[in-house]
Amino acid sequence: MSAKIRLYVEHPLGDGQSVPLDRDQAHYLFGVMRLAVGGQVLLFNGRDGEWLADVEQAGKRAGVLACVQQTKPLQMPPDLWLLFAPIKKARTDFIVEKAAEMGAARIVPVQTEFTNSERIRQDRLQAHAVEAAEQCGGTYVPEVAELQKLDRLLDDWPDGRQLMFCDEAEVGAAKRLASNTPGQPWAILIGPEGGFSDRERARLSALHFAYVVSLGPRILRADTAAVAAMTIWQQALGDWE
Amino acid sequence: MSAKIRLYVEHPLGDGQSVPLDRDQAHYLFGVMRLAVGGQVLLFNGRDGEWLADVEQAGKRAGVLACVQQTKPLQMPPDLWLLFAPIKKARTDFIVEKAAEMGAARIVPVQTEFTNSERIRQDRLQAHAVEAAEQCGGTYVPEVAELQKLDRLLDDWPDGRQLMFCDEAEVGAAKRLASNTPGQPWAILIGPEGGFSDRERARLSALHFAYVVSLGPRILRADTAAVAAMTIWQQALGDWE
Numbered sequence: 065m066s067a068k069i070r071l072y073v074e075h076p077l078g079d080g081q082s083v084p085l086d087r088d089q090a091h092y093l094f095g096v097m098r099l100a101v102g103g104q105v106l107l108f109n110g111r112d113g114e115w116l117a118d119v120e121q122a123g124k125r126a127g128v129l130a131c132v133q134q135t136k137p138l139q140m141p142p143d144l145w146l147l148f149a150p151i152k153k154a155r156t157d158f159i160v161e162k163a164a165e166m167g168a169a170r171i172v173p174v175q176t177e178f179t180n181s182e183r184i185r186q187d188r189l190q191a192h193a194v195e196a197a198e199q200c201g202g203t204y205v206p207e208v209a210e211l212q213k214l215d216r217l218l219d220d221w222p223d224g225r226q227l228m229f230c231d232e233a234e235v236g237a238a239k240r241l242a243s244n245t246p247g248q249p250w251a252i253l254i255g256p257e258g259g260f261s262d263r264e265r266a267r268l269s270a271l272h273f274a275y276v277v278s279l280g281p282r283i284l285r286a287d288t289a290a291v292a293a294m295t296i297w298q299q300a301l302g303d304w305e
Numbered sequence: 306m307s308a309k310i311r312l313y314v315e316h317p318l319g320d321g322q323s324v325p326l327d328r329d330q331a332h333y334l335f336g337v338m339r340l341a342v343g344g345q346v347l348l349f350n351g352r353d354g355e356w357l358a359d360v361e362q363a364g365k366r367a368g369v370l371a372c373v374q375q376t377k378p379l380q381m382p383p384d385l386w387l388l389f390a391p392i393k394k395a396r397t398d399f400i401v402e403k404a405a406e407m408g409a410a411r412i413v414p415v416q417t418e419f420t421n422s423e424r425i426r427q428d429r430l431q432a433h434a435v436e437a438a439e440q441c442g443g444t445y446v447p448e449v450a451e452l453q454k455l456d457r458l459l460d461d462w463p464d465g466r467q468l469m470f471c472d473e474a475e476v477g478a479a480k481r482l483a484s485n486t487p488g489q490p491w492a493i494l495i496g497p498e499g500g501f502s503d504r505e506r507a508r509l510s511a512l513h514f515a516y517v518v519s520l521g522p523r524i525l526r527a528d529t530a531a532v533a534a535m536t537i538w539q540q541a542l543g544d545w546e
Binding site: 139162165166167199200279280284285291292295 | 537539
């Protein structure tokens with residue numbers, strides 16, 4: 065409920081710790097947000113929880129903050145990966161933002177047979193994840209991985225990680241989410257706008273660690289599907305409720 | 306799975322029915338999408354299901370389609386209203402789009418104590434709902450209501466309609482969704498970015514037809530919260546599964 069600015073930094077945070085600011089951070093806090101010496105911000109770095117910090121030096125290109133006290137412990141999201149096929153720029157940005165808000169631990173753009181996108185700007189997407197974490201009060205920032213081929217990812221699939229995928233097509237023998245226990249590693253795969261290919265669908269359905277979930281009778285855009293699928297997973301197996 | 310264009314029209318649809326196009330529709334089909342006489346489109350009007358239609362006349366400013374056969378019956382969404390406090394333009398557009406995709410029957414922008422927005426462009430939002438219905442394969446377009454005050458809406462609340470609201474604050478005595486039976490009229494209320502006021506929260510909590518639902522430990526943006534809340538409702542009481 066606080067209107068304080070939340071800022072992600074890479075520097076360690078702790079009692080009395082000084083935190084030097086880089087040029088962009090100083091410009092944002094002192095130029096854009098008009099903070100001055102004596103003002104306060106909330107800091108997090110993905111490891112040490114959230115800290116209240118005083119502004120000790122405020123310049124145009126630099127500045128120093130000093131940690132006052134911890135305001136939140138580190139809260140890790142569940143061990144959930146969100147895999148999605150990148151689409152148009154604005155929608156891809158939205159998916160990364162939503163994944164961070166909804167509590168994904170890792171975001172993995174994948175190339176499927178019907179994916180249009182040949183490349184992504186990993187650094188730009190990572191910056192979106194940071195911004196979403198600043199906004200949503202989280203103390204953790206999910207890592208955005210480089211774009212990789214779905215087939216290769218499945219070839220090297222880590223032992224013990226379950227996979228939930230969302231498919232418009234009816235799948236008769238779908239295994240049920242609810243038969244699982246919380247606390248295990250998972251991934252959610254959102255298909256591309258054009259759907260999975262028949263070959264991909266057959267491969268996914270045959271995986272012993274895969275579960276199919278239906279997202280209702282209407283066709284959802286990929287960003288809507290990402291939020292809906294994470295809601296279902298978080299309610300059944302994650303940190304909601 | 307068809308790549309055919311889906312178009313919402315107001316005209317009645319039925320066996321052999323002719324459908325005249327207005328200037329915008331003709332420009333879109335024949336100018337932008339390069340359809341010609343003999344081409345086919347899918348039509349729906351929110352009442353008669355989805356129809357395959359042939360292009361019979363194609364001009365720059367007008368045209369005529371003819372219905373060939375029904376391809377889907379009318380599928381009404383559950384009797385679910387989505388109430389939300391309008392925010393920045395792009396996010397408001399997203400909420401309307403998501404509500405249509407997720408199967409809301411009516412979309413109601415509401416003014417709360419902490420809502421910034423004094424007005425909305427109802428016609429523009431309604432056009433977004435139409436576009437989302439065209440995109441998601443639905444045969445129904447939710448009505449977007451005019452902006453109204455939340456207090457007034459609650460004063461005149463229709464008998465028998467339940468209300469689910471989503472709140473960051475812990476609510477001890479929250480009634481549970483699962484105790485309800487499907488098929489009843491409902492509304493979901495998404496709070497404004499600044500949260501509900503204490504007075505609003507007290508009023509909402511005291512309503513005998515209100516249910517509180519938690520959306521997890523992170524703060525969700527309003528558009529994310531709308532999709533998450535509708536997912537929970539659709540799974541528990543709506544037309545999913």
